[in-house]
Amino acid sequence: MIKVAVNGYGTIGKRVADAVSAQKDMEIIGVSKTRPSSEALVANKRGYPLYIADISKKQAFEAAGIKVAGSVEEMIQKADVVVDATPGGVGEKNKALYEKYGKKAAWEGGEKHELAGFSFNSSCNYKEAVGRQFVRVVSCNTTGLCRIINEIKNEFGVNKVRATMVRRGSDPGGIKKGPVDAVVLNPVTIPSHHGPDVLTVIPDIDIVTTAMIVPTTFMHMHVVQMDLKNPATVERVLELIEANPRIGLVREGLGITSTAEIKEYASDLGRPRADLWESCIFEESVSVLNETELYFFQAIHQEADVVVETVDAIRAMAGEVVDPAESIKMTNEALGFTPI
Ligand SMILES: NC(=O)C1=CN([C@@H]2O[C@H](COP(=O)(O)OP(=O)(O)OC[C@H]3O[C@@H](n4cnc5c(N)ncnc54)[C@H](OP(=O)(O)O)[C@@H]3O)[C@@H](O)[C@H]2O)C=CC1
Numbered sequence: 001m002i003k004v005a006v007n008g009y010g011t012i013g014k015r016v017a018d019a020v021s022a023q024k025d026m027e028i029i030g031v032s033k034t035r036p037s038s039e040a041l042v043a044n045k046r047g048y049p050l051y052i053a054d055i056s057k058k059q060a061f062e063a064a065g066i067k068v069a070g071s072v073e074e075m076i077q078k079a080d081v082v083v084d085a086t087p088g089g090v091g092e093k094n095k096a097l098y099e100k101y102g103k104k105a106a107w108e109g110g111e112k113h114e115l116a117g118f119s120f121n122s123s124c125n126y127k128e129a130v131g132r133q134f135v136r137v138v139s140c141n142t143t144g145l146c147r148i149i150n151e152i153k154n155e156f157g158v159n160k161v162r163a164t165m166v167r168r169g170s171d172p173g174g175i176k177k178g179p180v181d182a183v184v185l186n187p188v189t190i191p192s193h194h195g196p197d198v199l200t201v202i203p204d205i206d207i208v209t210t211a212m213i214v215p216t217t218f219m220h221m222h223v224v225q226m227d228l229k230n231p232a233t234v235e236r237v238l239e240l241i242e243a244n245p246r247i248g249l250v251r252e253g254l255g256i257t258s259t260a261e262i263k264e265y266a267s268d269l270g271r272p273r274a275d276l277w278e279s280c281i282f283e284e285s286v287s288v289l290n291e292t293e294l295y296f297f298q299a300i301h302q303e304a305d306v307v308v309e310t311v312d313a314i315r316a317m318a319g320e321v322v323d324p325a326e327s328i329k330m331t332n333e334a335l336g337f338t339p340i
């Protein structure tokens with residue numbers, strides 16, 4: 001069993017903890033928080049030993065009825081692999097601790113590529129992550145781009161990618177972020193970080209991305225255009241999407257034309273937390289013009305798509321499963337996940 005610690009039990013960390021504990025070859029040995037909260041209480045209820053960043057706060061946790069197993073430093077020592085899901089920029093400060101105890105660590109997309117020296121996506125570069133000490137799972141939007149670009153590139157070849165990300169302003173549980181009433185160019189400069197980030201995973205493509213933030217919480221929406229090296233048909237593109245274990249088709253005829261309706265669908269399907277681990281490509285939007293110009297919309301559930309990638313990253317670093325398809329299958333099956 002791979003012993004996994006989740007340092008930072010928030011939006012991503014709590015989902016990673018649940019996904020890891022569902023795997024046959026992994027177990028959660030601890031999760032961490034900085035302050036007492038309902039999430040910390042739920043960690044107790046789920047049976048995850050709860051460690052805290054500043055042990056002097058133990059009394060405050062206990063006063064809130066939350067059991068504390070020890071300090072984050074103690075947790076790290078018990079783990080084979082640490083998933084660092086602390087807020088972007090905080091994870092960087094934890095590297096010294098992982099190095100001190102010689103532990104493997106996976107950071108999330110809020111950290112820079114250089115921190116780990118390797119950026120990960122299961123479908124694109126799993127094999128290169130096998131046995132590594134440090135990896136960074138790319139951000140939710142970058143993950144969504146990598147999945148489909150890789151699939152299309154392998155089949156038709158890709159000359160260039162142009163994509164615009166319409167990003168959610170805050171996660172549903174957030175109360176501090178906006179905007180409330182604006183379309184914010186984020187960044188106002190071009191390109192956004194997503195294109196350069198894709199290049200850390202798929203190094204040899206021409207990609208330019210632009211991004212903005214809008215007042216919504218459910219999901220991001222991508223408008224993607226790719227110029228292909230070889231002619232494609234809509235039928236073949238749809239076949240590739242249907243065969244991909246991490247990409248789902250929002251099917252024609254279901255009446256779904258928004259992120260709100262996809263989330264409602266996931267909720268009705270009984271998915272935990274209404275999570276969409278897959279990229280959601282709108283079938284009706286898939287268009288091929290002039291034989292080599294591919295267009296589509298895809299929605300990305302920011303809280304969920306990186307979770308399954310993180311589980312694969314743990315398995316790759318642990319080193320026993322070297323085949324990406326096998327890991328993806330193991331991860332998906334343990335979660336009872338087949339794309340919509
Ligand atoms: N949310 C999203 O849409 C996505 C986020 N990411 C990336 O995932 C990472 C985590 O983001 P997210 O889950 O949203 O962040 P959250 O703020 O939701 O969760 C972060 C957690 O880390 C804990 N934490 C903070 N500081 C420390 C510390 N020093 N030691 C231990 N735990 C700490 C916080 O605990 P407490 O509350 O007790 O302070 C909190 O539970 C970031 O890199 C982000 O960029 C990637 C894809 C999507």
Ligand SMILES: O=C(OP(=O)(O)O)[C@H](O)COP(=O)(O)O
Pocket residue numbers: 088109110139140141142167169302
């Ligand atoms: O990784 C994400 O977005 P990104 O791919 O646009 O960087 C997540 O939605 C986190 O974004 P946030 O930094 O606004 O919390």
